[in-house]
Amino acid sequence: MKQGRGPVDLRQVFDDFIRLETELWNSLDARLVKECGVTLGAFNALLVVSEMPNCRVNDLAVALSITVGGVSQAVDRIEARGLLARVPNPTNRRSSLLELTAAGREALDSASEVFDNELSIWFSASLGTGATTRFAKDLSTLRAAAARRRTERPQSGK
Numbered sequence: 388m389k390q391g392r393g394p395v396d397l398r399q400v401f402d403d404f405i406r407l408e409t410e411l412w413n414s415l416d417a418r419l420v421k422e423c424g425v426t427l428g429a430f431n432a433l434l435v436v437s438e439m440p441n442c443r444v445n446d447l448a449v450a451l452s453i454t455v456g457g458v459s460q461a462v463d464r465i466e467a468r469g470l471l472a473r474v475p476n477p478t479n480r481r482s483s484l485l486e487l488t489a490a491g492r493e494a495l496d497s498a499s500e501v502f503d504n505e506l507s508i509w510f511s512a513s514l515g516t517g518a519t520t521r522f523a524k525d526l527s528t529l530r531a532a533a534a535r536r537r538t539e540r541p542q543s544g545k
Contacts, residue, residue, distance in 0.1 A: 415505050423498040429465050430502060432458075433487060433495040436471060442485045443476070470494055 470491035473483035
């Protein structure tokens with residue numbers, strides 16, 4: 388018997404989606420660590436910082452959909468490896484901006500090739516271009532709907 392409502396078993400969709408995300412994360416992470424010495428989490432942070440001018444810890448948290456505290460700890464670890472640097476924010480002395488170091492740029496460049504190759508194996512080679520394009524659009528639609536729900540939801544305690 389199908390669980391959930393409608394013609395699609397949404398519980399199974401959820402289960403498949405979460406398990407795929409876990410399997411994909413683990414595969415990408417293992418390959419990046421083995422071939423580049425960079426975790427997937429660090430790679431994600433480096434990628435966002437490289438693409439976002441004047442990136443602050445808060446901006447990185449929003450981009451990665453994780454807490455500021457979690458990002459701050461991750462930045463500490465990445466900075467300790469010499470891949471990121473905190474620099475003074477010229478417009479706000481209370482915050483810092485994040486910048487890739489030369490080593491961070493090298494790590495990002497080498498990891499990007501591995502990352503793109505692994506994604507191609509998981510998506511394009513498995514689904515083909517048309518299905519991958521549709522999947523990307525559907526995911527974008529779901530994330531936009533989630534963002535709207537977050538902004539429409541009343542804040543607790545108010």
